[in-house]
Amino acid sequence: MRLHISHKTHYSYDQPVPYGLQQIRLTPKSCATQSIQNWTIEIEGGREECAFDDQHGNRVQLIGLAAGQREISITCSGNVDTLPTNGVVGPHSGFAPLWYYKRHTALTKPGKLIRKLAADMPDNPDTIRRLHDLSTTIREAIAYETDRTDSGTTAEEALKVGHGVCQDHAHTFVSAARLLDIPARYVSGYLMLDDRIQQEASHAWAEAYVADVGWIGFDVSNVISPDERYVRVATGLDYDEAAPISGIVFGGAAESLLVSLQVQQ
Known part of the structure; x- marks a missing residue:
């Protein structure tokens, strides 16, 4: 089965943020149960500081918020072919x-x-x-x-x-x-x-x-x-x-979160 995924996470703050860092694990990997056909991650309001594979083999990206930023969006999308392997x-x-x-x-x-x-x-x-x-x-x-x-x-x-x-x-x-x-x-x-x-x-x-x-x-x-x-x-x-996304924001800004996720064949 080929699945198409579109996943957007949008953070907004009620005042400019002096510094923030998001850690994301949003990149699936090919294995016995799935084959990744294409996958993209787009960042608005921040930039990738570094990326690495952790002890579990997860692809981890550290995303820094631009100074004075009040919004950041992380959007990933792509097609994945999946196989029935009984788990x-x-x-x-x-x-x-x-x-x-x-x-x-x-x-x-x-x-x-x-x-x-x-x-x-x-x-x-x-x-x-x-x-x-x-x-x-x-x-x-x-x-x-x-x-x-x-x-x-x-x-x-x-x-x-x-x-x-x-x-x-x-x-x-x-x-x-x-x-x-x-x-x-x-x-x-x-x-x-x-x-x-x-x-x-x-x-x-x-x-x-x-x-x-x-x-x-x-x-x-x-x-x-x-x-x-x-x-x-x-x-x-x-x-x-x-966790798909975790992080820290310095300063006293109040945070709101909006998630849009679609998974379809």
Whole structure:
């Protein structure tokens, strides 16, 4: 399937900004599940200061705001050919070793609720089946509801309140999988929805590493493994390491954000 993606993020400030720096991970890479046909990123109101590949193999760009700027726009677009692989991404690659993906972070640190959830999982010798059961269990425990959590909500907090979004589902999955001694990571990317083209935000899911198979994706929010409607962009231990855009602005300016995202065949 060929997907066309158009994603624009526009920041505006109520007064000139003396200095700001945005870190973006918005460049998908070809892999077993996808082939990038073309991809462009355009910056208005700032410029690229440097670019590098991080420990996960993500392409990272640092964008500096022009002095005195009150607006900055980041627009990426392109065509991606995707393949139905039942979520299988394949062998491990990148600079970080597999044991690194068993490490908990502030967002994925398990508390007593996640520890109980992991301990209650049946000891199925079929690791893939066990991971699907984990995905289903988390989806039943955390109802999908927007505007109830934010980017700073931890997996334990989401499980405690019983509601969240794809980010919370992914964090809870990787936290529990690591307790089961399975390497797991967070994925940010895009999902073509069946009922609309215009979307409010990008998507997130999780991947776990299974011996003799490799990395496999699990979208807890939709209780499936990613298919050809999905485009992988960045991976990390949690949202902070795979966030599409993050940054800092000096000064006291109030910030507003407008996102326009279209994903279509």
